[in-house]
Amino acid sequence: MAYVAVKGGEKAIANAHKWLAEERRGDPAVAELEVAQVREQLSLAVDRVMGEGSCYDRDLAALAVKQARGDVPEAVFLIRAYRTTLPRFGASAPLDTVGMAVRRRVSAAFKDIPGGQVLGPTFDYTHRLLDFALAADGVAPPPEAAVAEEPQAYPMPTIDSVFAHEGLLETDEPSADAPEPFDLTREPMSFPAGRDQRLQALARGDEGFLLSLAYSSQRGWGNTHPLCGEIRMGEVAVEFVPEELGFPIEIGEITVTECQMLGGSRASGDKPPQYMRGYGLVFGHSERKAMSMAIVDRALRDNAAASGQVAPVQDEEFVLYHSDNVEASGFVQHLKLPHYVDFQADLQTIRRLRREYFERQALKEAAE
Amino acid sequence: MSVQTGSNNAPESALGRYYNYAYLDEQTKRMIRRAILKALAIPGYQVPFGSREMPVPYGWGTGGIQLTAAIIGPDDVYKCIDQGADDTTNAVSIRQFFAKVADVETTEDTGAATIIQSRHRVPEKPLKAGQVMVLQVPQPEPLRYLEPRETETRAMHAYEEYGLQYVSLYESVSRFGRIASGANHPVMVEERYLMAPSPIPKFDNPKLGYSEAIYLLGAGREKRIYAVPPYTRVRSLDFEDHPFEVQTWEESCALCGAKDAYLDEVVLDDQGAKMFVCSDSHHCAERRAAGHAGPMAGHQLDQTEKEAAQ
Numbered sequence: 001m002a003y004v005a006v007k008g009g010e011k012a013i014a015n016a017h018k019w020l021a022e023e024r025r026g027d028p029a030v031a032e033l034e035v036a037q038v039r040e041q042l043s044l045a046v047d048r049v050m051g052e053g054s055c056y057d058r059d060l061a062a063l064a065v066k067q068a069r070g071d072v073p074e075a076v077f078l079i080r081a082y083r084t085t086l087p088r089f090g091a092s093a094p095l096d097t098v099g100m101a102v103r104r105r106v107s108a109a110f111k112d113i114p115g116g117q118v119l120g121p122t123f124d125y126t127h128r129l130l131d132f133a134l135a136a137d138g139v140a141p142p143p144e145a146a147v148a149e150e151p152q153a154y155p156m157p158t159i160d161s162v163f164a165h166e167g168l169l170e171t172d173e174p175s176a177d178a179p180e181p182f183d184l185t186r187e188p189m190s191f192p193a194g195r196d197q198r199l200q201a202l203a204r205g206d207e208g209f210l211l212s213l214a215y216s217s218q219r220g221w222g223n224t225h226p227l228c229g230e231i232r233m234g235e236v237a238v239e240f241v242p243e244e245l246g247f248p249i250e251i252g253e254i255t256v257t258e259c260q261m262l263g264g265s266r267a268s269g270d271k272p273p274q275y276m277r278g279y280g281l282v283f284g285h286s287e288r289k290a291m292s293m294a295i296v297d298r299a300l301r302d303n304a305a306a307s308g309q310v311a312p313v314q315d316e317e318f319v320l321y322h323s324d325n326v327e328a329s330g331f332v333q334h335l336k337l338p339h340y341v342d343f344q345a346d347l348q349t350i351r352r353l354r355r356e357y358f359e360r361q362a363l364k365e366a367a368e
Numbered sequence: 369m370s371v372q373t374g375s376n377n378a379p380e381s382a383l384g385r386y387y388n389y390a391y392l393d394e395q396t397k398r399m400i401r402r403a404i405l406k407a408l409a410i411p412g413y414q415v416p417f418g419s420r421e422m423p424v425p426y427g428w429g430t431g432g433i434q435l436t437a438a439i440i441g442p443d444d445v446y447k448c449i450d451q452g453a454d455d456t457t458n459a460v461s462i463r464q465f466f467a468k469v470a471d472v473e474t475t476e477d478t479g480a481a482t483i484i485q486s487r488h489r490v491p492e493k494p495l496k497a498g499q500v501m502v503l504q505v506p507q508p509e510p511l512r513y514l515e516p517r518e519t520e521t522r523a524m525h526a527y528e529e530y531g532l533q534y535v536s537l538y539e540s541v542s543r544f545g546r547i548a549s550g551a552n553h554p555v556m557v558e559e560r561y562l563m564a565p566s567p568i569p570k571f572d573n574p575k576l577g578y579s580e581a582i583y584l585l586g587a588g589r590e591k592r593i594y595a596v597p598p599y600t601r602v603r604s605l606d607f608e609d610h611p612f613e614v615q616t617w618e619e620s621c622a623l624c625g626a627k628d629a630y631l632d633e634v635v636l637d638d639q640g641a642k643m644f645v646c647s648d649s650h651h652c653a654e655r656r657a658a659g660h661a662g663p664m665a666g667h668q669l670d671q672t673e674k675e676a677a678q
Contacts, residue, residue, distance in 0.1 A: 010460050077425065084421040085387060087395075188416040188591035191519045317517055327426050327589045331506070334427020337458050340632055341451045341488045341647055345550025345569040347633065348615050353544055 024069050038062040047255075047284025048072055052325060053079030054185065054204050055086075056254050056283050073206070073325045080326050084185065091180050093239040093248050095281075097232065097258050098155045104285075105156060105232040109262065113162055113230075115153040120233065121285075159229040159260050169229075169262065169275045192303070193316055202296055203282055205323030207289045213313045214295035222311030224299045229260040229277065233285050257282050261294035264302075276301060390437040390470040396420055400438035400593070404584060407595035412557025413525070414508050419591040429462055430588025432485045432504035436466060439500065439584075440483060445473045447481035452489035452630065452647035459487075476650045488551070490572040492629050492651040495581035497598065503566045505587040508594060510554040510564040530562050533605065541610055553612075556603045557596060570604065571614045571630045577602035619644040622664035624655035634669065645669065 025032065039046055039062035049061040053076045061079060068074035104120025107113045119125075133139060163169035182197040184204070189197070202210060217224050235255055239248040259280035278298025280290035299313040312318050322328060388394065396418075403417035422430040440446065448463040450456040454476040462485065463474050475481050478491040485502040495501055511521045514532050524530070533554060540548050547553075553570035557563045565573055566585055576583060576596050583596040596602060606612035620627045622643040629651060631644040643664055646652035656665070664670075 009455055009457075010464065013457060013461055013464075077421075080421040081423040085391070085393060087393065185420075186418045188418060189518075190416070317519065321518075326421065330426025330428065330430075331589055332427075333425060334506070337428065337487070338451050338456055339488070339567075341569055341630070342551035342567045344631070344633055344647075345571070345615060349548050349550050353548065356545070 024067070033066055035059065035062045035066055038065050042070075044285060045070070045072060045075075047282075047286055048207060048289070049075045049079055051283040051286060051289065052076040052204055052206065053083065055079050055083040073329050077326050077329070088183075088186065090240070091183075092251070093241060094174065095236050095238065095256065097236055097256070097281075098158055100156060100232060100234040100236045100256075100258075101154075102152055102156045102232055102234040104234070105230065106228075107159060107230045108228040109159065109230075110162065113159065114157040118152060122287075156232065159262075163275075167272070167274060170277060189320055191317060193320055195297075195301075198300055198316065198320060199279065199281070199293075199297060201320045201323060202280070202293045205293070206325035206328070207286065207292070209323050209325070209328075210292040210296055211288060213299075213319060214292040216311065217295055217299050217313040222299050222314040224263040224278070224295060224313075226261045226263045226278065226295045226298060228291065229262040231257065231259045231287055231290065233257040233287070255284050257284065257286050257290040259287070259290040259294040261291065261298055263295075263298045387469060390440050390466070391423070392420065392434065392437045397438045400434055403593045404435065404438065404595065407584070407593050408582070408597045410561070411597055411600050412555075412561030412563040412594060414592040414594045416591055417593050419588045422588060424462070424465070426589035427506060428458060429485070429487055429504035431586030431590075431593070432487070432502045432588075433462060433465070433586075434588055435502045435584045435586040435593065436483055436485050437470070440466065440470045440472060442471055444470075444482045445475050445480055446470075446483050446485070447475050447478065448485045449489060449491070449649075450487045451632070452486075452491070453649040455649060476653075478648075478650055488567050488569075489630070489647060490568055490575045492646075492648045493654075494575075495579055497580040499581040501579075501581050501583045503568070503583065503585045505564065505566040505585045505590075505592075508564055508585065508587040508590050508592040510552075510562050525561060528560065530556075533562060537605060537607070541607065547606060547610055547612070550615075554605050556605060558601050559603070562605075563594065563596075563602075569615060569630060570612070573602070573604045573612075574614065576600075617644060620662060621646045621652060621655075622662045622667065623670050624652045624660045624665075625662035626652065626655060626660070643667070643669075 039058050042062070042065060043058075045065050046058055046061045049064055049072060050056050050058070052073075053061065053064070055061070057079075060082065061075070064075035064078040065072070067078060102115075102118055102120075104122060105115065105118040107117065160169065160171065182194055182200065184197060184200050189201070193201070214226075216222070218226070233255070235253050237250045238252045238254055240251045241248045257280075259278075261278040261280065262275045263278060264276055276298065278294040278296070278301070280292070280294035280297065282289045282293065296313055296319060299311075300316050300319060302314060390397070392400070399418055403415045407413065407415045419431070419434065422433055424430060424433065436446070446463065446466050447454070448459045448466070450459040453459065454463075466472055467474050478484065478493045479496075482498065483500050483502060484491065484495075485504070487504045490501065490503075509518070509521050511524055511530075511533060514536055515521050515524065524532070537547050540546070549570055551567040551569045552564055553573055555563050555565050555573060555576065565576060578599050578601070579596070580598055582598060585594050585596075587593075604612040615630070617627075617631050619631065621629060621631060623645050626646055630647045632647045634643050634645055636642055646655075656670070
């Protein structure tokens with residue numbers, strides 16, 4: 001059989017694009033998926049794309065999910081390549097998650113906490129049985145969820161308030177003159193990483209990667225003894241201080257999931273022992289990601305890498321350099337690109353080494 | 369020779385409305401140009417830069433594309449190669465990208481190009497003043513496979529602490545009887561910075577030194593830019609008793625008969641038959657046009673390449 005040299009041309013690329021478009025569409029006898037349907041009914045995929053894509057826009061994320069044929073990392077990539085061309089106005093004021101309009105809020109640390117446990121829309125206590133009714137045509141509208149008799153606490157106190165009078169939990173003091181946070185989308189990674197840089201990297205990081213790292217720490221690879229102090233999800237206002245005004249204006253409202261993970265009490269020098277925390281915050285509704293992020297943040301706070309032997313989750317260069325799935329996916333898959341020039345160089349070396357090996361063998365045999 | 373841009377998935381007008389000239393916004397281009405100037409001022413030093421997400425994946429040449437996007441203008445003539453060839457899929461794709469977003473003339477002619485972007489090769493024809501060679505770099509850190517930590521390798525460069533690299537070469541000599549390298553053979557630039565020449569075969573290393581052209585190297589994923597300015601000393605690492613040497617072939621190019629070009633091995637069947645052809649497709653085509661012929665001139669591959677060139 002004859003081989004055809006692997007050379008691609010413009011025609012091949014154009015045809016590949018057409019074929020891809022056909023595959024994306026699937027069977028034309030089946031109605032085309034609308035972007036609005038993706039936005040409303042595949043909302044958690046949309047959330048993940050917004051989070052890892054670092055761009056809060058439900059419509060664009062839904063379009064990306066559709067265009068990527070449901071491949072979430074590919075959709076994340078589409079959003080990243082779009083957001084990178086947008087101008088940057090500046091940093092918003094820190095989100096006030098105490099002022100969140102909470103849809104879900106639970107704490108594992110106490111049976112009850114101020115503000116109460118709010119179960120909200122969660123998969124947690126569903127039985128994972130396929131609901132064949134959803135597969136049927138003309139599904140009946142879902143039963144209406146009950147409305148609470150009393151409105152929820154507002155503002156919803158955080159776990160901090162529980163510990164406040166005892167000083168058991170470290171407190172984050174916001175400083176008015178803090179510099180603008182590190183922006184990974186404008187600056188390359190640098191080490192040692194500040195917490196702002198780390199949290200941004202984790203917020204953009206791949207959910208699967210962070211989940212496995214967090215899991216590894218629970219199994220003893222850099223144990224952080226995490227305890228879920230609080231997880232909350234809901235809507236928060238985004239405020240921005242335009243230079244010309246000098247006071248904050250509300251520019252929108254976003255859905256976020258926030259996690260406060262308590263872990264590893266530590267006495268350091270002149271301070272009394274208290275709990276340290278790990279922090280997770282992601283766009284949309286993703287508790288798996290927010291909790292993983294908080295555990296990894298806590299693990300990295302020990303700065304254990306400097307002291308030698310560490311687990312992967314405690315090593316900030318390992319974690320931060322490998323958490324971005326757009327970078328990882330690109331570099332792993334670039335191995336599909338032709339490498340025949342370097343392979344030829346390698347072949348030359350190995351053939352020469354083989355020739356020398358056989359020459360040595362021949363000499364040895366002749367000598368025997 | 370100008371290449372027509374093929375059909376694109378977005379119409380020209382729509383693209384123009386949503387994206388800036390050459391894709392990147394002007395602030396980003398300025399940031400990259402500052403990094404380029406710094407890189408030229410400190411030859412071989414890796415300048416960290418705020419690499420942007422590009423519409424092609426990391427590993428496909430995002431560093432090279434950002435360099436090109438930062439320096440290209442409508443008067444440029446752009447050539448893009450991969451593995452030395454103009455017609456490899458990724459080269460075609462990137463060339464189309466700049467034809468689309470930068471409205472620039474493209475060429476396969478090495479001599480006619482003002483910007484040559486490449487992955488894994490430097491053209492055979494000597495570059496001249498006024499040309500910029502843009503190399504796509506997967507891993508800018510020559511010491512990375514010896515030391516995985518960036519904090520360590522940056523310190524090693526700062527202290528010019530390259531003993532580890534020499535030990536690695538010595539280990540190669542002691543195991544294989546020679547420096548058994550193929551591509552990405554490390555170089556010293558102006559006797560100061562150890563530099564990864566990107567995975568060009570060591571055959572191309574000598575082209576980097578004392579060149580008339582500017583070499584810019586860009587690593588998008590690793591967010592580093594570095595450069596070799598014209599007429600700069602570039603020394604491939606070696607030992608006195610194991611001097612640096614480049615690849616040679618017993619064969620000559622089957623199509624154009626070249627004896628001194630980098631050759632690709634093309635497998636012809638599953639019985640072990642093969643032919644060697646120039647990796648630099650334009651170099652080969654030019655030689656054939658000038659009447660040079662190799663032992664397999666007129667082979668199917670010869671025809672295919674002629675069609676592609678037309």
